[in-house]
Amino acid sequence: MEHLPDYIAHLIWLDLQDELTSEQRRELDRWIEQNPYNKIIAERTKNQANLSKDLASYQKFNTEIAWKKFDDHTVIAPKAAIRKLSPQLIGWVAACILLIATCITIYLNDKQVIRYVEKPNTKIEPATKGALLTLSDGKRVLLDTIQNGLIKLENGVVAEVSDGQLSYKESGNFNVPNTIATTPGRHYQMTLADGTKVWLNANSSISFPSGFHGNTRNVMIHGEVYFEVMKNKNKPFIVEAPNGLKIEVTGTKFNLNTYANENTWKTTLLEGRVNVHLDGRSLALLPGAQAQVDRTKRNISIVRNIDPEQAIAWKNGLFNFEGATLPEIMRQIERWYDIKVDYKGPVQRIDFFGEISRNENLEDIIRALQESGVKLKLNRERRLITVEQ
Incomplete structure (x- = not known):
């Protein structure tokens, strides 16, 4: 009988070569859908950069011990005819799977995982689409409740709701300020x-005028917002963030993370060009780069050749845990599931990898984190507690 890591590595290799049979495709899909942990592995093997990084790190592991530990957490695959492949090829894919599995199931220093297996007693759904619109006269509109169609807001301002999205129509009332805000869990x-x-x-x-008049288009944001700015060279688009941070563009795609509980605020550019202003300093940002602001020291620096997709994973419906610390992950989970996280004892130091869908229930996220060695329990007061070692 074939052990699961070898067999799954074989199926993933065939998938990369577009050579899976229908039956093999069903087998691989069934394995992927077994749990979020398997989804992380499958998604990671599709990324060439991740595979190269995993292969390099793989050399550091004691493979005999690692395989045994991985096998301890898996089942046995049924017999199947496996076409003979080059040992280097199947070993390459298996190595990548092994590294991810090992990072999720054991500490890097070959420590045994200690799991906290108490099942959460509260089922918590992921964030849903919804926001609160506040008009200039103080009236509030819960956008979750608005049906598709045109709506009149104030002073002749017209907007359209379609599939849970609000779109403003250009009008002559340029000085009507509005704010749209999401709560945790929205x-x-x-x-x-x-x-x-x-x-x-x-x-x-985000706070914005119902229409743009004058030489600039100004908005103000808090939290995390992704923009695809309509090009207009004659009317720059200016985003004002807390503590004097300002982003100026004419037409571009970028992500701005300015949560108050994050030590570093990040502006990540995908397309176009932006100028980042802070305390009289100005830095130009090109695609594939990220401006990082130390919120307490007010230092600003540029990090080049980053993976912009990681910064906008949230917008694409994913948690990206690549290189994240436990507190960074927990802050994302707090906001997305509208819960609180408490730490009992020292914060565990674990390296995380991969992505997982934001559409998963919190219970599935907890299970994936437990597989990485994080000991968690969720109480009935929606408090997620990390348990000391």
């Missing part, structure tokens, strides 16, 4: 009057 997408598309992460907000 996210939202909207379109400004100039055609700029905006995605709001959980616990975020």
Whole structure:
């Protein structure tokens, strides 16, 4: 009988070569859907950069011990005819799977995982689409409840709701300020009057005029927001963030993370060009780069050749745990599931890898984290507690 790591490595290799049979495709899909842990492995093997990094790190492991530990957490695959492959090829894929599995099931220093297996007693769903619109006269509109169609807001301002998204229509009433805010456990997408598309992460907000008049287009944000700015060279788009941070663009795609409980605020550019301003300093940002602001020291620096997809994973419905610390992951989980996280004892130091869907229930996220060695329990007061070692 074939052990699961070898067999799954074989199936993934065939998938990469587009050579899976229908039966093999069903087998691989069944394995992927077994749990979020398997999904992380499958998604990671599709990324060439991740595979190269995993292969390099793989050399550091004691493979005999690692395989045994991985096998201890798996089942045995049924017999199947396996076409003979080059040992280097199947070993390459198996190595990548092994590294991810090992990072999720044991500490890097070959420590045995100690699991906290108490099952959460509260089922918590992921964030849903919804936001609160506050008009200039103080009236509030719960956007979750608005049906598709045109709506009149104030002073002749007209917007359209379609599939849970709000789009403003350009009008002559340029000085009507509005704010759209999401709470923890909510996210939202909207379109400004100039055609700029905006995605709001959980616990975020944007303040904007119902129409743009004058030489600039100014908005103000808190939290995390992704922009696809409508191009207009004659009217720059300016985003004002807390503590004097300002982003200036003419037409571009970028992500801005300014949560108050994050030590570093990040502006990540996908397309176009932006200028980042802080305390009289100005830095130009090109695609594939990230401006990082130390919130307490107010230092600003540029990190080049980053993976911009990691910064916007949330907008694409994913948690990206690549290189993240436990507190960074927990802050994301707090906002997305509207819970609180408490730490009992020292914070565990674990290296995390991979992505997982944000559509998973919290219980599935907890299970994936437990597989990585994090000991957790969820009480009935929606408090997720990390248990000391």
